[in-house]
Each structure stands twice: as structure tokens, then as C-alpha cells.
Amino acid sequence: MTTILSIKDLRKSYEGGFEALKGLTLDIEQGEILALLGPNGAGKTTLISTICGITSATSGNVTVGGHDIQQDFRAARRMIGLVPQEIALEPFETVANTVRFSRGLFGKPKDDARIEEILRKLSLWDKRKNAVKELSGGMKRRVLIAKALAHEPRVLFLDEPTAGVDVELRKDMWEIVAELKQQGVTIILTTHYIEEAEAIADRIGVINNGELLLVEQKATLMAQMGKKQIEVQLAEPLISIPAALKQHDLALTEDGGIVYTYDTHGERTGITTLLNDVAQAGLTLRDVQTRQSSLEEIFVTLVSGGKS
Numbered sequence: 001m002t003t004i005l006s007i008k009d010l011r012k013s014y015e016g017g018f019e020a021l022k023g024l025t026l027d028i029e030q031g032e033i034l035a036l037l038g039p040n041g042a043g044k045t046t047l048i049s050t051i052c053g054i055t056s057a058t059s060g061n062v063t064v065g066g067h068d069i070q071q072d073f074r075a076a077r078r079m080i081g082l083v084p085q086e087i088a089l090e091p092f093e094t095v096a097n098t099v100r101f102s103r104g105l106f107g108k109p110k111d112d113a114r115i116e117e118i119l120r121k122l123s124l125w126d127k128r129k130n131a132v133k134e135l136s137g138g139m140k141r142r143v144l145i146a147k148a149l150a151h152e153p154r155v156l157f158l159d160e161p162t163a164g165v166d167v168e169l170r171k172d173m174w175e176i177v178a179e180l181k182q183q184g185v186t187i188i189l190t191t192h193y194i195e196e197a198e199a200i201a202d203r204i205g206v207i208n209n210g211e212l213l214l215v216e217q218k219a220t221l222m223a224q225m226g227k228k229q230i231e232v233q234l235a236e237p238l239i240s241i242p243a244a245l246k247q248h249d250l251a252l253t254e255d256g257g258i259v260y261t262y263d264t265h266g267e268r269t270g271i272t273t274l275l276n277d278v279a280q281a282g283l284t285l286r287d288v289q290t291r292q293s294s295l296e297e298i299f300v301t302l303v304s305g306g307k308s
Contacts, residue, residue, distance in 0.1 A: 001029040010060035035197035081153030091133035106151035235284035
């Protein structure tokens with residue numbers, strides 16, 4: 001794979017000494033989808049703003065497609081599309097002209113067919129002659145996405161792109177993301193909808209307090225850090241864990257069943273012993289289910305310092 005975005009020891013400090021980014025280093029490959037997860041104030045938006053030239057780094061280096069964001073800013077910025085969190089659009093301009101202007105701003109030649117294609121994909125074609133101020137919040141969000149795609153970027157930043165929008169837009173957005181990935185576009189996504197990251201990302205990065213806690217392939221992360229649980233539903237619900245089962249470190253479910261958590265990579269899971277002890281205790285099984293730890297549970301464990 002070819003590295004398209006390279007971040008080396010990136011730092012951002014503000015007056016008063018607050019460090020928003022603390023020596024962050026990361027290489028992002030061409031055509032991958034990287035999801036950046038982190039709590040509010042973790043440094044996600046600061047990172048994106050620095051790469052896009054909205055704010056300046058205190059130190060460190062960033063290159064996009066080999067172009068340094070400071071020494072060769074224009075070339076680097078032409079490769080980047082950004083869908084910001086905040087909706088900031090010219091209210092009296094039409095939708096079509098807003099998107100055309102964004103394309104021209106990056107030095108791209110006029111291409112009405114390309115503009116039409118983007119507007120149709122985002123269900124904006126029927127609104128192309130409307131002033132932006134006439135649109136709903138969700139439609140304005142679509143215009144932001146259209147603007148970001150207008151100059152055909154090779155790296156696309158999506159900073160909480162579906163926050164507070166309807167399900168239809170979210171669905172359209174992920175269909176476009178999948179198509180862009182097929183075209184070799186690199187996508188960096190920040191989101192509070194962890195299930196979206198779990199569904200579409202190739203790699204997961206977790207950032208907290210301006211530091212990158214880890215970057216890992218999603219499947220590898222789930223395998224390395226995920227745990228499985230077995231839930232045993234009983235014919236007669238329990239009020240408390242019987243003494244005969246205390247050694248298994250069980251938890252009660254709301255309906256009186258028991259939950260046993262085990263490491264998928266351990267030499268022995270302990271499940272066979274548990275089920276034998278359940279039978280020896282005179283308990284009758286009604287059903288047994290297993291489930292994998294979700295990415296959200298893994299994320300919470302990481303940002304809490306490993307405390308579950």
C-alpha cells in the first residue's frame with residue numbers, strides 16, 4: 001500500500017500552555033477508511049483543522065501525497081476535501097453555484113456534468129436552484145458534502161458528518177463513502193456513532209487528550225481486545241449466584257440468568273466446567289447464547305485507561 005497522508009510528531013499548543021496535540025504520528029494508506037474515535041476534546045477536530053490548514057501546527061510535519069502542508073500548501077490542500085462539523089454556507093447563493101464555486105476555488109475547470117452527478121447522488125438536484133437559506137438542516141449538510149467532493153479530492157475528511165441528521169442522509173453518505181473507496185479515495189472519519197465506524201472502517205484509531213492511544217486494523221483490534229460472553233438462561237430464574245458457582249465469577253442478568261465472560265485467546269475458556277457445574281447445582285438450562293464485545297466497549301475501556 002502507498003502512504004498518502006503522513007503525520008510526524010505533530011504538536012499543537014495554545015496560549016496558556018494547553019496542548020491539543022501531543023506529538024501525534026500516523027501514516028494513512030491510499031484508499032483506506034480510517035475511523036478516529038475519541039471523546040469530546042480529545043483532539044480529533046484539531047488534528048483535522050491542522051492538516052487542512054485551518055490552524056497552524058506548533059511543530060511537526062504533515063505531507064499529503066508527498067506535498068508538505070506548510071511548504072507546498074496549495075498542492076497539499078487541492079488533494080483534500082473537508083466536511084466540517086459546523087454548517088457555514090452563503091445563505092443567499094443557490095445550491096448549484098455554491099458547489100461550482102468550491103470546485104473553481106481549487107483551480108478545477110468548469111464541469112457541469114460532474115456537479116450534476118454529485119448533486120444527484122446527494123438528492124440535491126431538485127434543489128439546485130434553491131437558495132441555501134431555504135434548505136433544511138439535513139439538506140445543508142448535504143451541500144457541505146457536495147462542496148467537499150466538487151474538486152475531486154484524493155483524501156476526504158468527514159468530521160462528524162452525520163451528527164444530528166436523518167437516517168436517509170446517513171445511508172446516502174455511507175453509500176458514497178463505499179463508492180469513493182472503490183475509486184481509491186482515502187477517507188478519515190470522526191464520529192460519535194461508533195457502530196458506523198465498526199461497520200465501514202478498515203482501521204480504527206483512538207485518540208484521547210491529544211495522544212493517539214492506538215491505531216489498528218478493525219478485525220485485529222476486535223480479536224486482540226474483544227472478549228466473549230456466554231449468557232445462560234435458566235428454566236427457574238435465580239435471585240443470587242449459588243455457592244456452587246461462585247468460583248466462575250458470574251453476573252446475574254435482569255431476568256435471572258447468568259453471564260460468564262471469557263478470553264477467546266485463552267488455552268481454556270472454562271465453559272465446559274461451568275456448564276457441568278450448572279448441571280451439578282440442579283439448574284435447568286433454557287437457552288445459551290454467546291456474544292462478542294462491541295467496538296464501543298473496547299473504546300470505553302481504552303479511554304478509561306484500561307479500566308472496564
